[in-house]
Amino acid sequence: MVGHSQGESGLARTRDGRQLHHMRLQGPAGSPTVVFEGGLAASRSYWALVQLEVAxxxxxVVYDRSGLGRSPADPRPRxxxxxxxxxxxxxDHLGPGPFVLVGHSWGGPVVRIAAAADPGRIAGLVLVDPTDESCELLFARSVRRAERIGQVGSALLARLGLLGRTFRxxxxxLPADARADMVAEGFTVEAIRTRAAELGSVVPDLRALLDHPVDLAEVPLTVISAGQTSTGxxxxxxxxxxxxxxxxxxxxxxxxHVCARESGHMVPIxxxxxxxxxxxxxxxx
Incomplete structure (x- = not known):
């Protein structure tokens, strides 16, 4: 039987006992491990085009944060x-490393904080059109208002089973199997509920990063910016x-710092x- 294009599934256990679903494509023996972190409400599937080439x-390795894809929801705040x-x-589950962490959008600050917690195992970071606390615009009331409107609209479309159509x-x-996974898992009421949970503390999270910057001065880093406007x-x-x-x-x-000149925010696609x-x-x- 031919396997899934994104590799073999596995489960990693968090320190408080939750399970995180991940998929791994094995590269050459002795090669580093590249781990992909998605944006808000984004499961493992939308990394397929990048993951296949990197492998x-x-x-x-791609994975689903709690409440996304095949990872059960977290009962605590996010x-x-x-x-x-x-x-x-x-x-920790994947091994000693070295790791290259790739984070898109809200995944950008996630990988920065994770890298700073144990920089010795990090070979580099690639931040793909990341959310960044140094952008003052992110603290504007108009941005919060747009987030609330987007959340309400997405929740309604998800309940009606129509959200996936807006992302056709x-x-x-995507490859056929990753596409089928994303259509089935990525546009559900549960996924939008997880998005709301992660949005709930965006402003204090970003202010905390401003007040207590993470030190990654010695970690090789690439930041990729979108070159085109996008929705919002x-x-x-x-x-x-x-x-x-x-x-x-x-x-x-x-x-x-490089620019994806012909791309909007969804650079992985x-x-x-x-x-x-x-x-x-x-x-x-």
Missing amino acids: QWANA PLRRLAEDLGDLL WMTDE INATALAAITEAHAFRARQSAHGR TDPEIIVEEIRRLVVA
């Missing part, structure tokens, strides 16, 4: 530090976000090649 020269602790528990442009690009991100916002990304790259002694190339720079150095 040619590294171990490539602040950023808890998400990062879960990622750390997954890394994205799921149609106009030209003014795009410029502010890109400036914050450039700042983040400068905080590393080995920092690099619309320009997977640029992510693959930046991971390769860190792994095949």
